[in-house]
Amino acid sequence: MSVSFLRNLILLCVGIFVFPVTTGYFGISGREPVLIMTLGEHQRPMSNKIRSYAAPSVCDMLKLHGKQKRMCKRGKGVPETLIDATKLSLSECQAKFQNERWNCSMGIYRQNILRKSFKETSFLYSITSAGLVHAFARACSLQRLETCTCDESKNLTHRKTWGWGGCGDNIKFGLKFTRRFLGRARRSGKDVRAELDQHNINLGLKIVKDHVRTTCKCHGVSGSCTTKTCWRQLLPFSAIGKILKDKYERAVRVASFKNQATGRSRLVKFQKNSNALNVSFGISPKKGDLIYLENSPSFCKKTRYSPGTYGRHCIKDSSCDIVCCGRGYNIQNVVVKKSCECRVIWCCYVKCKQCNVTEEVHTCK
Structure with missing residues (x-):
């Protein structure tokens, strides 16, 4: 089926997320996780653990379709880059939503969200496609x-960029x-969900492409710009x-x-106040819009889409009112x-002591 890689890209970033199991979803249309690995007691970075396997083994571990698996095995470095892309998109998703009711939760909640057409689903499609291109x-x-x-x-000088330490x-x-x-999407125009997903995937690609910058560096005697390399x-x-995330905040329902x-x-x-299904002159969404079909749940209570916000950490006077859904919060020192x-310390380093500090921790009731 179409767009067969991005069902979700989920991977734990060691040191940021503390879970015993890391799961990645590499198929937009697939429901099975492509990768499930236990980090183990040493919590080694996933990229290092993956690189300890031969490339074909990694590709076999990823639940990919035929063409995807062939592309994975064809080139050196591809499996590792796929893993890097999962880490990139997941860590960014959780960083952007850490102080909101939906915090980019993983596991079965993520799988259930991906079966729907919420704003959160659309964001996952766009952030993961962007992560792939970027990686x-x-x-x-x-x-x-x-x-x-x-x-x-x-119009960019490349042969010299390696020598000057720049590479585009x-x-x-x-x-x-x-x-x-x-x-x-093979059924574009007939499958509404496929069209929706393809739009949000393309949005992720577009954002990365539209924000590429050209960087130049001058070289010459006494700072003169007799030679300039750009990348x-x-x-x-x-x-x-x-x-x-800004697109998510202004997402357009379709x-x-x-x-x-x-x-x-x-x-x-x-x-x-109208039946959009019967409006033949309806306005099509723009390419730069994040679009969705269904209104999202509140994510306040535990459902199939969220573990709820009970016990979640929040920031007083900032996120507690939102995250705790008006239930209040507990304070613990x-x-x-x-x-x-x-x-x-002369000349080149800073020496510090370790002190015990009492802090307030706020958790949702």
């Missing part, structure tokens, strides 16, 4: 892939690989995540309108160790 474009410039190298854009991120390769890997750089993924003459359906902006009495 593969960056892998080219870092020489991790055999099939690509620095950015090959015209190959956004062209990243987009090409991702589009081939994900495929396209293209991706926007930091945290900035990509912020743009997509409905399906079926043309009775052709039998084809298209998405139009949902109109309140905890003792933590922090660096204190720091001083600079």
Whole structure:
């Protein structure tokens, strides 16, 4: 089926997330996790653990479709980059939603959300497609892939960039690989959900592509610019995540309108107080819109889509009212160790003591 890679990209980032099992979903249309690995007692970074396996083994562990598996095995560095993409998208998703009711929760909750058409589902599709492009474009410039190298854009000096320490991120390769890997909706126009998902996937690709920057560096005697080398750089993924989070906040609800003459359906902006399904002149969403079909649940109580917010940490005077859903919060004093009495040791490092500090922790009732 179409867009067969992004059902979700979930992977634990060690040191940020503390869970015994890490799960990744590499198929938009698939329901099975592509990767389930126990981190173990040492909590080693997943990228290191994955790299300890032979590439074919990693590709077999990923529950990929035939074409995807062939692409995974074909080139050196591809399996590792796929894993890096999962870490990138998941960590950014959880960072952007850590102080909200839906906090990019994993496991069965994520699987259930992906079966729906909520705003959260749309965000997952866009952030994960963006993560794929970003990871593969960056892998080219870092020489991790055999099939690509620095950015090959015209009018940029590349032969000299290696010598000066600059190498452009190959956004062209990243987009090409991702589009081939994900495929396209075969039933576009007939399958409303496929069209919706494809739109949000394309949004993730568009955001990365539209925010590539050209960086230049001058070289010459006494700072003169007798030689200038330029290369293209991706926007930091945290900035990509912020743009997509803003799109999420302004997401557009759509409905399906079926043309009775052709039998084809298209998405139009949902109109309140009217039946959008019967509005033949409905306004189509823009390419830059994050779109969804169904209103989201509140995520306040435990349901099939969320573990609820009971016991969740929140920030007083900032997120507690929202996260705790008006139920209030408990306050607990905890003792933590922090660096204190720091001083600079000549010449090159700072020495600090470890002090016990009492802090307030707020958890939702």
